[in-house]
Amino acid sequence: MFGGGGGMNPRKMEQMMEQMGIDVEDVDAEEVIIRTSEYDLVFDDAEVTKMDARGQETYQVIGSPEEVESGAAGGADAAGAGASEDAGSAIPDDDVEIVATRTGVSESEAREALEEHDGDLAAAVEALE
Structure with a gap:
């Protein structure tokens, strides 16, 4: 190197x-x-x-x-309708932190909002504000 x-x-x-x-x-x-x-x-x-x-x-x-x-x-669900555990792993921690900081909610609430909106930051923030 x-x-x-x-x-x-x-x-x-x-x-x-x-x-x-x-x-x-x-x-x-x-x-x-x-x-x-x-x-x-x-x-x-x-x-x-x-x-x-x-x-x-x-x-x-x-x-x-x-x-x-x-x-x-x-344990991923091949059909795409995964458990919340699988969906949570698909949401980057940085995105969760951004939404939580922006809206003032907990990281778990931010992750749930991101999961509900398929990882769309703007939609998750809008839903929480």
Whole structure:
């Protein structure tokens, strides 16, 4: 990544990344699912690292996935009428935070409004105001 840094001291690398405004943290993930139109990739006990470079978040997933039928992983409802748990996972936390901050409601109320409006921020805010 930094041209010949393969032998670089990890502490030195961490200091350089901090100076560049890059924060790195491990994510304690139990399972990672990547859904495609053809299949799902399921990583059990994957190593997940989150890198935040000035607001741009990048996730690195290390592990060996199992390829399963599309929609079969994680208890997703293939018909599309998912339980609230599945719908909640489809709403980005950033969107929930935006709606909650804008309207002054709790994050759970904001998430419910976003779910009712299929993730439409403006419609959720309008419904809560």
